[in-house]
Amino acid sequence: MFFQLSAQKDVSATQWQEDLRFLQNTIHKDYSFLFVKTTKEDFDTQVEALYHEIPNLREHEIRVGLARMISQFKYGHTQIPYSTMAKSGILPINLYQFKADIYIEGVQKDHKKVLGAKVLKIGDTAIDKAMELIYPVVPVENEQYFKAYGLRFLLAPEVLHAQGVIPELSGTVTLTLEKEGKVFTHEFKTIAMEDKPKAFNFTLPTAEWLTARNTETTPLYLKHLEDKLFYFEYLEDIKTLYVRQSSVFDDENETLEQFYKRLFEFIDTHHIEKLVYDVRLNGGGNNYNNLPLIKGLMARPKINKKGSFYFIIGRETFSACQNLTNEITRYTEAILVGEPTAENVNFYGDTRPVVLPNSKITAYLSYLWWQDMPALENADWTAPSIPVTMGFDDYVNNQDPVLEAALTFNAHDFEPKPIEYITDLYLSGQTQQLAEVLPKMIQDPRYAFCDFEMELNKKGNLLLQSGRVPQVQASIQVFSMVSQLFPNSASTYKNLGEAYIALQDTPKAKEVLKKAISLDTNGKIGKAAKGMLLEIDQ
Helix, strand or coil: CCCCCCCHHHCCHHHHHHHHHHHHHHHHHHCHHHCCCCCHHHHHHHHHHHHHHHHHCCHHHHHHHHHHHHHCCCCCCCECCHHHHCCCCECCEEEEEECCEEEEEEEEHHHHHHCCCEEEEECCEEHHHHHHHHHHHCCCCCHHHHHHHHHHHHHCHHHHHHCCCCCCCCCEEEEEEEECCEEEEEEEECECHHHCCCECEECCCCCCEEECCCCCCCCHHHCCCCCCCEEEEEEHHHCEEEEEECCECCECCECHHHHHHHHHHHHHHCCCCEEEEECCCCCCECHHHCHHHHHHHHCCCCCCCCCCEEEEECCCCCCHHHHHHHHHHHHCCCEEEECCCCCCCCEECCEEEEECCCCCCEEEEECCEECCCCHHHCCCCCCCCEECCCCHHHHHCCCCHHHHHHHHCCCCCCCCCHHHHHHHHHHCCCHHHHHHHHHHHHHCHHHCCCCHHHHHHHHHHHHHHCCCHHHHHHHHHHHHHHHHHCCCCHHHHHHHHHHHHHCCCHHHHHHHHHHHHHHCCCCHHHHHHHHHHHHHHC
């Protein structure tokens, strides 16, 4: 068992408080631009609470508390590293969320009997509650980031104790598990963090570590993980080229530019009907390496066309690979497959280290804003056009439903960017075609990924917010169309009311606001509509 604690006497309570103030002042002075997803007031309130708690806290609780302060900014790069909170060791398992459940995907061989078990509790805390409790410590960019990079915090007893998941800090933690229909408990003793093998979010089998996956064969997305950051394989029987790129850094044996050159030479000299480019395990690197790939794809219309190019993204797609995804989305005809990315579309990235003067803990604070996409197109993540999530049985049996979806998808008459397509029809005056295709698209299961009601309301609000009469009138056309397609949409009727108010058409404003209230009497939208009605009557 590995369990190591340093005494708080090494750094006094007063010194910890000085470190916290230093961090607070540095952020306000040099990084105030990070106050986007939280406010200065909320940040300072939490800082003050921690400041006054420090004299009564143990060292690990203070370290975790400092991480909570930084994680408020909700930019994945801006963080106090996980290793700072895992000094006393971690549990000898690897967790992975397959659909709704958390499984032990990998384990140190001494605990072989729990391999593949579903996690029900950590200590006496249900797994859902445990995740909720550790959530504030994780620099969560979005929910996908938490799935990819947050579950490891469940393995650190220091985090578990500091966040109230377990009552006492110990080198032994008991989990309640379910396997083959049986529920049981198992006790784990901590190991040093560096003793856990790294293979992205999956376990690379070694003499000491086992994976739940059947290792007799290896699916394409896991091939060469131990020796190659990128590779391609020609599936000659189906005339498909599969590419996995798991980093935007150069490999020690080949630069990305060299790899791209070799890739395009292969494409140019072989009969390829479909290109599947897989970045679901790609956590980033140097986004200046992306350009040769984009230029090469744009120069090859035979492969860069709808139905011939599929781009697989996932919960580990982050940082410079988000930049790559943005560029793929903007400049190619790729259809995106898989899960949403772990990064905001536009985001604060590159960091500077800020070393706290007494504890010497390093906080990494982002200073560069990456905006590849127009501000109005920013989003929590890039969503796939073909959403597919792998199940536990798929993983164990080396099935890859994500790749299968890319290989079998019927792209005939499919629009990968449906809202953009609808907008183009509207702006070009093709109202008859719009009236025909939009209801069909809403009913088409291939567009289940698109929230038409929300996205069309966004378009209408953009017109409304301009304040100019022609645009406001156009917003009424959009909202009216949406209300016909979604007659129970309270938000649409509220938006219509706001548009009519802007045109000073009080009778129509009252009519649609009353409709919004009837659809959402006690909800936020209904209350907002009531407030607008009161203002009209004053």
